[in-house]
Amino acid sequence: xxxxxxxxxxxLLAAVLALALAAGCxxxxxxxxxxGRSASQxxxxxxxxxxxxxxxxxxxxxxxxxPGARPQTGLDSADIVYVEQVEGGLSRLMAVxxxxxxxxxxxxxxxxxxxxxxxxxFTRPVLAFSGAQGKLLPLIDRAPLDAVTPEDAAGAGAYYRxxxxxxxxxxxxxxxxxxxxxPGSAALTTGFRYGTAPSGGxxxxxxxxxxxxxxxxxxxxxxxxxxxxxxxxAPTVTTDGTRVAPATVVVQYVKVRASGFHDFLGNNTPYTExxxxxxxxVLRDGRxxxxxxxxxxxxxxTDFTTADGAPVAFAEGQVWVxxxxxx
Numbered sequence: 001x002x003x004x005x006x007x008x009x010x011x012l013l014a015a016v017l018a019l020a021l022a023a024g025c026x027x028x029x030x031x032x033x034x035x036g037r038s039a040s041q042x043x044x045x046x047x048x049x050x051x052x053x054x055x056x057x058x059x060x061x062x063x064x065x066x067p068g069a070r071p072q073t074g075l076d077s078a079d080i081v082y083v084e085q086v087e088g089g090l091s092r093l094m095a096v097x098x099x100x101x102x103x104x105x106x107x108x109x110x111x112x113x114x115x116x117x118x119x120x121x122f123t124r125p126v127l128a129f130s131g132a133q134g135k136l137l138p139l140i141d142r143a144p145l146d147a148v149t150p151e152d153a154a155g156a157g158a159y160y161r162x163x164x165x166x167x168x169x170x171x172x173x174x175x176x177x178x179x180x181x182x183p184g185s186a187a188l189t190t191g192f193r194y195g196t197a198p199s200g201g202x203x204x205x206x207x208x209x210x211x212x213x214x215x216x217x218x219x220x221x222x223x224x225x226x227x228x229x230x231x232x233x234a235p236t237v238t239t240d241g242t243r244v245a246p247a248t249v250v251v252q253y254v255k256v257r258a259s260g261f262h263d264f265l266g267n268n269t270p271y272t273e274x275x276x277x278x279x280x281x282v283l284r285d286g287r288x289x290x291x292x293x294x295x296x297x298x299x300x301x302t303d304f305t306t307a308d309g310a311p312v313a314f315a316e317g318q319v320w321v322x323x324x325x326x327x
Contacts, residue, residue: 057146058122058187059101059179062129063093064109065214069169070231073239074105076318079188081246083322084114085256087267089212091231094118096125098187101179106172108159111136113259114272116143120298121189128158128173133269148178191301195313198306201287209251209322216322218249220286227283229320247317249283250304252293253326272323279326280304284315 058079063072065083075081078095086092092109111129113136119125126146131137140147150159150171158177162170206219218227226245229236236244252274259271277294282304291312295302304312 056183056187057124057126057179058183059097059126059128059175060115060119060122061095061097061105061173061175062109062111062115062127063095063105064107064169065091065093065231066169067232068165069107069109070234071237071239072106073172074102074175075236076238076242076244077102077105078318079185080190081318081320082118083209083216083320084112084272085211085214085270085323085325086112087269089214091211091214091216096122096188097175097179098183099185101175101182103176104172104174106162107165107169108171108173109168111140111147112269112271113139114270114274116140116145117298118272118274119143119145121191121295121301123187123189126178128175128178130168130171153177189301191295191303192319193304193311193313194316197285197287197315198282198289198291198310198312201289203286204283204288205286207249207251207281207283207288209324211324218246218283218320220283221245222286225285225315226317227320245318246320247284247315248319250314250319250321251281251283252302252321252323253279254323256323256325274298274302274323275300282312282314 063075075093075095077097077100079098080096082094082096084092084094092112094115095105108128108130111127111132115127116139119127124144124146126148128148131149132140148158153159156177157174159171159173161167162172164170204220206217208215208217215232217230219230221228224245226247227249229244229246238244255273255276256270257273258268275295275298277292280291280293282289282291289312291304291306293302293304306312
């Protein structure tokens, strides 16, 4: 795997995160609209390729996971799917693309403060999102990433509105308009290792992770050698009927604290701390392994190790990382 961004980028990211800690705000956006600067933007489905990405950039897309947004599009093509808690105990996804660029991904929704820390491990990632709370937008603009909302990509045909759902659950992005080509697995500066499973572990047929207002169940399929995902008790499928089935699932126990931001109803936006250390459970090959995780800085990937310090390898294929509140 490649190393993290430069020390200049690391310093910039640290400054941005420090500003975020001091930037509490509320927003008056309406619940039926997208957040922030893209609230009224409805781009045309046609246009030219955006020049945003640089060589080696991954594409990260914030994906709606409210009941009205399911099934999603392009989720099965992601290399990594991060699951985070948002306002009201609900969930939102961040899908990261490096080895495949699907035709469309969505529905696209807004960014959160935690995303800046999480994305610091990648070299100048492209972040596709629908907007953000007003006082968060300047922090996103200062972060070492290329932020692209529908407003930013107006005229490029990168975003379009679907016709089968009502806003805000109908905004989609064409990744090929933001990413010239798939950068490949070397762009995934996550610290992940792939290879033989660690010894031991406990046989599990399924495991459920609960948020206050959402739950995810991962059920082992021996015939597919994959974990079948269910969300809120229903199978997680894409719009073309594909069952979402990662090869590895990581339940990473982290601190989820109050941030300085709130939604339009006054609910606090949770901040998921992904720098630090703690416990995790790695699901692969029908077994669950209790491991440790450590991420020294926001520009580092996350290392997973066994109790004796040996690196933990994942199975080849898609990885889901579910951030859960540490006990």
